[in-house]
Amino acid sequence: MPNPLPLAIAELRRHLVGAIAIVLLIAVAVAFAIAISAGERALREASARAADRFDIIIGAPGSSAQLVLTTVYLQAAAMPLLADDVLPRLQLDKGIEYAAPIAVGDYVGDFPVIGTSRDFVTDGTRIRLAEGRNFAARDEAVIGSNVSLSVDTYFQLTHGNIAAPSIDEHKHGFKFSVVGRLPKSGTAWDNAILVPIEAIWGIHTGASMAQHHDQHSVLDHPATSYKANPATRPATHSATPPPTLGPPWAADEIKGVPAIVVRVKSPADAYRLRAQYQFRSNSIRTDSTQGTEINASSRSSTMAVFPAEVLVEIYAVMGDMRKVMTALSLATQAMVLWAVLLVIVAALSTRRQSIAVLRAMGAPASFIFTLVWLQSFMLIGLGAALGLVFGWCGSIMLVNIFARETGFSITPTITSTEWFLAATVLVTGSVLAMIPSMIAWRQNIAKTLR
């Protein structure tokens, strides 16, 4: 059986620089498609995973996408607040496991501070803290796995952003002690600092000053010696007990919530609550005594979304973008393959005489065909294989950029989709490689040897 492989390899070695250039060209084209495919899928899977613990999210009427982005992915944005009657009403519903307010907008360094409830921290009883315990007082906090604070230390929060050293903490700041750390979730919540919603309400309304002075014994101790365990907390000077944490919350206690995360007991409850709170009050009547318009309904306007539904809409947009990018990458690959084959055909002109010599020596036409085809196949095959590797690396780079912004922990994988992409390039290239092979096979020996 004829064996043109050693000759094919020797010829490629002779033109090593050109061969490497062709392989890299094909690899980059394939990598582009692989990176898009694997990266988009990794992002989609990670984002879907992040939304798993959010059964329903209730917010004020507005953009459902923004509500999900802010609540699930902690992409802070200005959001309208829910009316104060929504949370108390939800607390009375027998179909929910818990309804947790979510207040975003404050930061300690780059770490968002989220005001919420104890139920949300442990997701009912689903999450076991990796370190310490859940917060039990208004000046306690639980941090995500990536937050660069330690348990049993404290930090200061001022309204808005980083606490400036010159701020008089007794007038504007509020100190929290870190009492627990959440396990890694691979979501944006790994970067979050969770504090009681009551503390956020207090900071934003100034009512925290009263609590602040009640807790002055806490503040008197330097950070290095402060222990967060309530059992070891020094006795306060005040005779009044520290304020308790909700739920439940009284209506006058609530100072505005942009979103409420609801864990339901059953899917039926989920659909019921969604229908119930997907409500916009637009019934207006005029108060005859005052001559003013008043809302005829006693219920406030709300918007209730299943995060998965919103994600599907977002994915649809991403999917359209992915289709465009995929089409572009396929067109690029086709052009690269065509260019490579043109180079091979052009290079054939420099090899015509050596091919004619082989034929004159008795090499069968199939030997010549296989020789030229093998060289093309090896270049395309190596390019496709390298493209898989480069594409995987590229997808890791892409998702790392995204992960830095969102806190997601994302690991792209190469699945059958990417293998199929690479295989398609290989098969298509192998078929097109028959063109220069046939040109070489059919050349006239005598004419070429002259």
Added chain:
Amino acid sequence: MVAISSENCVMTTALNMQGVNLAYPRERTFITPSSSPSLSPSSSHPSALITLLHDADWSLHSGAQVALCGPSGCGKTSLLNMLAAIEKPTSGTICWDAAELCNMNARQQDAWRRHQLGLVFQQFHLFPYLSALENVLLPTRFIAITPSSAQRERAQMLLARVGVRAHADIALLSRGEQQRVAVARALLTVPRVVLADEPTASLDTDTAQIIAALLRELCREQGSTLIVATHDRDIASGFDAIYDMTHGKIMLRH
């Protein structure tokens, strides 16, 4: 058919060429009839065809070593191409040991060249990215995945005979050494026929004589019929017989 040599020995006929005509369209040649007295336009297409061979007959006995002479452009290469089944005559028959080349299809001709023919080219046509040994073993790649140990031994023996190291880099060899490697390659498969087209044309006089002698010696050892096309009279004089291509015929020079 049996030919009787001048020594009254009975030998089998290796080559039997009868009634061969070879004509090319004028635009395929680089010469005009007036530039070479051996060529004449075809009578049927006086302005379209150049006739190189006209009803030419030629026969050689097995093991013969002959030189084929003629001026440049007379058709020596074309004749050798026909004898190698690389080109087809316009008409006529060419038989090597009763194998009729013109009746073979392309695959059969490839196989005949692979097993029965050795070729030595003027420009050597070695593959510079292969070593000397790999060049000599090249014909084995047409028939097997790897050369057999017997073929390797024969290749190394031939290289030793021609005085070239087995793992020599072709690009570093002199022209004479490269042609020696080409001779070794042509003889690897113990071909019945060896055709050499101006094998010494690009070599100096001394080297040319050495190469020609080497070719004759190795072919004689294995009983191959050798035809060398050359315009060098000194080289031609070393062969058993000299044939001239002239006026469309192949004539034995006395």
